[in-house]
Amino acid sequence: MKSKGKRAKHTRQPWTEPEADFQLETEPGRKRLHSNTKERNVRRLESNERERQRMHKLNNAFQALREAIPHVKTEKKLSKIETLTLAKNYIKALTTIILGMSGSCLPHSESQAQASASRLLQCYQQHLEEEGEESLSKYLTQIHNFSQGS
């Protein structure tokens, strides 16, 4: 049995010219019109291809996000909406944990939470600039050690 979302290519009919273009072909200047519709057809197919590639990139990003967030039912692929929801919750949870580790007060309101999150992001970005991309764990360890020491 095919897994969900993995299937053979659809047998959708390719894009066809609007009827008006065919009617116009019998009129004077039809050669130009014909090449225009042909050009349009080519451009449409090209933009379909680009759109497909764009959606594939988007799906790759979703897959990367799925792999970045822990979840319970590992045998079931998370849907896109589930992935986004879990990711949001995961970020919130991590924020709470890190703020706790660094000895900050937990935010009491949504606006405080947002302010804390942006402070955290700012701090993290600064750290990335100084230390390089692969040092998140080092960063977290430093925060942990700091909170232990203080």
Next chain:
DNA sequence: TAGGCCATCTGGTCCT
């Protein structure tokens, strides 16, 4: 079989 999820096509709008 209905409903959820998805891939693809398409035309409109925005951006470079």
Next chain:
DNA sequence: AGGACCAGATGGCCTA
């Protein structure tokens, strides 16, 4: 002008 982005439409696959 052409590409990127977006949202609506359409139809296929899967599960309860």
